[in-house]
Amino acid sequence: MTGKRLEKLRQKLKEKDLDGILIVKRENYMYISGFTGTYAYLVISQEDAVLLTDFRYSKQAKEEAEIFEVIEYEGRLLNALNDVIVSKGIKRLGFEENVVTYKTYTEMKKLLKVEKLVPVDGMVEDIRAVKDDEEIEIIKKAVEIADHAFSHILNYIKPGVSEYEIALELEHYMKKKGAKGTSFETIVASGYRSFFPHGTASSKKIENNEAVTLDFGAVYKNYCSDMTRTVFVGKPDDKLFKIYDIVLKAQKSAIEAAKKGFTGKEIDSVARNIIEENGYGKNFGHGLGHGVGLEVHEKPTLSKRGDVKMENGMVVTIEPGIYLENLGGVRIEDIVVINDDFPVVLTKSPKEIIVL
Numbered sequence: 212m213t214g215k216r217l218e219k220l221r222q223k224l225k226e227k228d229l230d231g232i233l234i235v236k237r238e239n240y241m242y243i244s245g246f247t248g249t250y251a252y253l254v255i256s257q258e259d260a261v262l263l264t265d266f267r268y269s270k271q272a273k274e275e276a277e278i279f280e281v282i283e284y285e286g287r288l289l290n291a292l293n294d295v296i297v298s299k300g301i302k303r304l305g306f307e308e309n310v311v312t313y314k315t316y317t318e319m320k321k322l323l324k325v326e327k328l329v330p331v332d333g334m335v336e337d338i339r340a341v342k343d344d345e346e347i348e349i350i351k352k353a354v355e356i357a358d359h360a361f362s363h364i365l366n367y368i369k370p371g372v373s374e375y376e377i378a379l380e381l382e383h384y385m386k387k388k389g390a391k392g393t394s395f396e397t398i399v400a401s402g403y404r405s406f407f408p409h410g411t412a413s414s415k416k417i418e419n420n421e422a423v424t425l426d427f428g429a430v431y432k433n434y435c436s437d438m439t440r441t442v443f444v445g446k447p448d449d450k451l452f453k454i455y456d457i458v459l460k461a462q463k464s465a466i467e468a469a470k471k472g473f474t475g476k477e478i479d480s481v482a483r484n485i486i487e488e489n490g491y492g493k494n495f496g497h498g499l500g501h502g503v504g505l506e507v508h509e510k511p512t513l514s515k516r517g518d519v520k521m522e523n524g525m526v527v528t529i530e531p532g533i534y535l536e537n538l539g540g541v542r543i544e545d546i547v548v549i550n551d552d553f554p555v556v557l558t559k560s561p562k563e564i565i566v567l
């Protein structure tokens with residue numbers, strides 16, 4: 212599994228003319244080495260793959276990161292790191308510029324005997340954007356857990372129940388079904404609060420005749436899922452039914468447009484044009500979607516800034532929404548896998564209007 216990933220990374224090191232790279236971000240070292248613990252540093256060059264960790268994790272690292280040379284260090288990390296870099300002959304060392312703090316960078320500059328420390332932007336993240344079959348199978352399971360939780364929670368949403376209680380029940384259910392945790396803080400936004408695209412659950416109680424937006428995800432084997440549905444309780448304002456139809460049309464059209472070779476921006480514009488044509492352009496103030504994997508928000512982005520072309524195996528969300536102040540909002544979000552001319556839609560929950 213990880214051999215291929217290591218190969219891809221080594222190819223990128225060559226392209227950037229780096230002798231090696233230091234990897235400290237957890238999702239990145241998990242992806243490259245297979246080690247799932249919470250403390251490790253990887254040093255990777257063309258010939259070597261070293262994992263530095265301490266007493267707490269060295270046995271686990273040896274088991275999980277099979278093709279890595281695991282070094283259990285004592286004392287100061289940077290000294291151990293320097294020993295590795297010197298013994299492996301690394302002169303130009305890349306580091307993750309979005310992860311390493313200024314303090315660490317300053318210390319590395321002082322202590323590491325390298326010719327140059329080279330900031331690197333999203334090298335492993337770019338590789339992670341395209342999932343292999345093993346990853347897609349795991350994400351499928353994370354999506355399935357959320358799908359089951361959604362059908363379970365429909366029986367639970369009624370006037371008088373608070374958003375907190377709904378979030379708690381969703382989370383409890385997902386954990387019972389095998390989730391390790393939630394992908395992010397569960398969003399339950401009802402009535403006027405559904406205007407807030409990211410309204411995390413509050414003590415507000417569900418009332419009759421309002422919209423309830425649920426946005427949540429399960430973590431399974433360290434991979435995230437992410438889904439959103441808006442359901443109606445009783446008979447809310449006709450306008451909400453109207454925007455539901457528009458969002459649904461935009462969402463389905465964007466899924467059809469999610470083809471290999473198209474940029475995130477192009478796919479975003481398909482949904483955005485439909486919403487704009489209907490007069491709600493200003494009420495769709497966020498991007499269409501994002502990659503999902505070890506992180507709930509990762510590459511590629513599907514938005515006005517999305518200039519990356521879709522490749523088979525990319526796993527992304529498609530989640531347009533319309534939000535009307537004082538009235539409420541509607542968002543529908545599925546996870547899809549890019550696959551030539553039509554993506555594989557992983558999310559199976561119904562999308563037609565549900566009135567409870």
Ligand SMILES: [Mn+2]
Nearest residue numbers: 437528530544
């Ligand atoms: Mn999302």
